[in-house]
Amino acid sequence: MSKLKLATVWLDGCSGCHMSILDMDERLLEIAELVDVVYSPIVDAKDYPDHVDIALVEGAVASVDDEKKIRKIRAHTKLLVAMGDCAVAGNVPSMRNPFGPAAILDRAYFENATVQQQIPCVVVPKLLKIVRPIHEFVHVDVFLPGCPPSADTFYTAIHALITGEPVNIPALTRFGA
Numbered sequence: 001m002s003k004l005k006l007a008t009v010w011l012d013g014c015s016g017c018h019m020s021i022l023d024m025d026e027r028l029l030e031i032a033e034l035v036d037v038v039y040s041p042i043v044d045a046k047d048y049p050d051h052v053d054i055a056l057v058e059g060a061v062a063s064v065d066d067e068k069k070i071r072k073i074r075a076h077t078k079l080l081v082a083m084g085d086c087a088v089a090g091n092v093p094s095m096r097n098p099f100g101p102a103a104i105l106d107r108a109y110f111e112n113a114t115v116q117q118q119i120p121c122v123v124v125p126k127l128l129k130i131v132r133p134i135h136e137f138v139h140v141d142v143f144l145p146g147c148p149p150s151a152d153t154f155y156t157a158i159h160a161l162i163t164g165e166p167v168n169i170p171a172l173t174r175f176g177a
């Protein structure tokens with residue numbers, strides 16, 4: 001039987017959720033026996049595959065690129081997991097919401113810059129007016145809160161999602177399963 005295809009995605013987050021996945025340590029080998037990691041910041045694939053069974057998405061939706069990416073991920077993924085508080089509720093990235101993108105860009109690229117004060121027009125994507133959690137853009141199947149969720153939480157949740165066993169984490173809410 002072919003393995004499930006697993007993806008992990010990094011939107012507007014600090015990468016701490018991915019670090020927590022890596023903190024599963026030797027249990028990663030057990031997970032690797034059950035899935036093929038087809039897309040992730042920690043593998044070399046550049047394009048999101050057409051068919052993914054489970055996607056763990058870190059970070060909120062803060063830019064036009066994030067929005068485009070999460071819509072594409074949803075269209076090509078069976079089970080989408082909002083991974084960590086930024087994906088679930090906006091969390092740290094949404095702290096910019098009261099100020100608006102113009103003030104944030106000004107602070108980052110003028111007030112805090114001592115040389116080359118300018119708003120970048122390449123590489124940095126256009127910011128959305130406010131940062132929002134991913135379920136405000138697409139349907140989310142599983143919410144995995146925490147900042148970050150612990151390695152134990154990841155192991156329990158990922159193992160359960162892969163094997164189809166009941167997910168037994170009190171703080172975990174599963175929708176549409």
Ligand code: SF4
Nearest residue numbers: 013014016084085086
């Ligand atoms: Fe970082 Fe916490 Fe957001 Fe995860 S939930 S990306 S650890 S700030």
